[in-house]
Amino acid sequence: MSKVALITGASKGIGHSIALELAKSGISVAINYYSSDEKAKELLWQIRKINQYTNIYKADVSNEAEVSDMVHKIESDLGKINIAVNNAGISQIGLFTDMTSNERDRMIGVNLIGAMNVCKAVLPNMIHNKKGSIINISSMWGEVGASCEVVYSASKAGLIGFTKALAKEVGPSGIRVNCISPGVIDTDMNSELSEAEMNELINEIPLNRIGIPDDIAKAVKFIVSDNASYITGQILSVNGGIII
Ligand code: NAP
Numbered sequence: 001m002s003k004v005a006l007i008t009g010a011s012k013g014i015g016h017s018i019a020l021e022l023a024k025s026g027i028s029v030a031i032n033y034y035s036s037d038e039k040a041k042e043l044l045w046q047i048r049k050i051n052q053y054t055n056i057y058k059a060d061v062s063n064e065a066e067v068s069d070m071v072h073k074i075e076s077d078l079g080k081i082n083i084a085v086n087n088a089g090i091s092q093i094g095l096f097t098d099m100t101s102n103e104r105d106r107m108i109g110v111n112l113i114g115a116m117n118v119c120k121a122v123l124p125n126m127i128h129n130k131k132g133s134i135i136n137i138s139s140m141w142g143e144v145g146a147s148c149e150v151v152y153s154a155s156k157a158g159l160i161g162f163t164k165a166l167a168k169e170v171g172p173s174g175i176r177v178n179c180i181s182p183g184v185i186d187t188d189m190n191s192e193l194s195e196a197e198m199n200e201l202i203n204e205i206p207l208n209r210i211g212i213p214d215d216i217a218k219a220v221k222f223i224v225s226d227n228a229s230y231i232t233g234q235i236l237s238v239n240g241g242i243i244i
Helices: 013-024 037-048 064-077 101-129 140-144 150-173 195-204 213-224
Strands: 004-007 028-033 054-058 083-086 132-137 175-182 235-238
Touching: 004 013, 004 064, 013 028, 013 037, 013 083, 013 213, 028 037, 028 064, 037 054, 054 064, 064 101, 083 101, 083 213, 101 132, 101 150, 101 175, 132 150, 132 213, 140 150, 140 175, 140 235, 150 175, 150 235, 175 213, 213 235
Parallel strands: 004 028, 004 083, 028 054, 083 132, 132 175, 175 235
Antiparallel strands: none
């Protein structure tokens, strides 16, 4: 039987590429999204040409009940989830002191609590089957902190701590938990950056280019594969060398 992967925030950007890459390797993919209905449907039809065992699931990852319902639905449609990629995320640029408490709570809710909600829902079956792989998508700003992205950085640093601790807790049950920490990747999340700001960033990147979603998808494909069966609790930075 083929593996089943849930990818959160897969309607566009990095999650979209991860879903395509895993589908190409024969994995059944559950495409989670929140607001981009049309984009999620386009991806569904694209993936169905490769692997018919796929579907889209609209849910807000920050809402525990919606995540629990989504996981039950996926398991009845596609089978037990063996792979969970916590990719859904939001960002906001601005001074910490200008951020409202609602904006702060929303960011922590989606970026950090969202991953916890998914893990809580998928772990019972993974533990029962003594097998599973969880990948949390953090950020280089979670490793080093970014001015004007303070709460975002905190949410992503939280994901790193969550990954390391959960890996220790569920390792004895045969479940691996890892984190991928992307650098600057060309997606809508960076659409607010001007060309000049982008060029400044490129000048700081030893590999002299910003990343593409496929760079992250290829790393996810490796981490969930049997080639990575002895890797857990790790933070894999995929950033062109900007932070070492
Ligand atoms: P993106 O293009 O803006 O895509 C974000 C995805 O998250 C969308 O599919 C969106 O779905 C989904 N999402 C947002 N809120 C959600 C919610 N409440 N519930 C479920 N899904 C939700 O961003 P991206 O660049 O691909 O980012 C993907 C991940 O990589 C994020 O965690 C981000 O922090 C991380 N990252 C990105 C970069 C970068 O430079 N791009 C760097 C480091 C880390 P809808 O559109 O359907 O709402």
